[in-house]
Amino acid sequence: MISPEIPVPYVLAYSGEAVPQRLSFAEDPMSGMLRLSHRAPRPRSDWTRGVLLARIRTHQRGEVMWRMLNRHRQWQCMIRHLCQVCAGPATDPATGRLWWVITETGFRATESAGGLTNAPPTCPACIPASLRFCPQLRKSATVYTVGGVEFAGVLADLYEPGPGGQAVFAGERNVFVGWEEFAILPYALATQMVVRLHGMEPAPHLSPEAALVVAS
Ligand SMILES: [Zn+2]
Structure with a gap:
């Protein structure tokens, strides 16, 4: 049981925020090529950098989905460098570096002090409680500070065009698609933003509680 405190x-996503994704393939007015689209498209808000965004509500009603991130709030945390727990700034005012809790499953190293993640930053005030309460973090979390963040791409579900412009699920979910993968972006429904972290350094201990992390 999850205790109320x-x-x-x-x-995190709430059960009431889920929206059925009604998808089809339609001609992109710019390129004339087929691309994945919502059936009632909203051209100003449906696409970012050529990729279709999964629709989601943001009213935070229903049950908390402890293993799912709300696409809109995840995006907002990444773009504005907000703490994924309290939505406050996750940048250290003294150093300009960002605080980041890294887990084995949510991170892929791509350089000696950097890599890809879809987990937003966490501010120092929220780190001790996150490490204590989140079962996934208790298993394999390390706290870092990060020198730079770059938008790398998305996690997406992939579709292919069927008869009459139908969107047929291609069998792959949560696939990383980079912003430069122009051949794949028109077939992708983005569910999370992925960023590339640079200049990662193990963080100084925040408190005795935070130090327990690595040990447990
Ligand atoms: Zn916070």
Whole structure:
């Protein structure tokens, strides 16, 4: 059971926020090529950098989905460098570096002090409670500070065009698609933003509680 005093991270999805994705393939007015689209498209808000965004509500009603991130709030945390728990700034005012909790499953190293993740930053005030309460973090979390963040791409579900412009699920979910993968972006429904972290350094201990992390 989840006890009531556990803070519900800002970034988590709620059951009432899910929206059925009604998809089809339609001609892109710019390129004339087929691309994945919502059936009632909203051209100003449906696409970012050529990729279709999964629709989601943001009213935070229903049950908390402890293993799912709300696409809109995840995106907002990444773009504005907000803490995924309290939605406050995750940048250290003294150093300008960002605080980041890294887990084995949510991170892929791509350089000696950097890599890809879809987990937003966490501010120092929220780190001890996150490490204490989140079962996934208790298993394999390390706290870092990060020198730079770059938008790398998305996690997406992939579709292919069927008869009459139908969107047929291609069998792959949560596939990483980079912003430069122009051949794949028109077939992708983005569910999370992925960023590339640079200049990662193990963080100084925040408190005795935070130090327990690595040990457990
Ligand atoms: Zn916070």
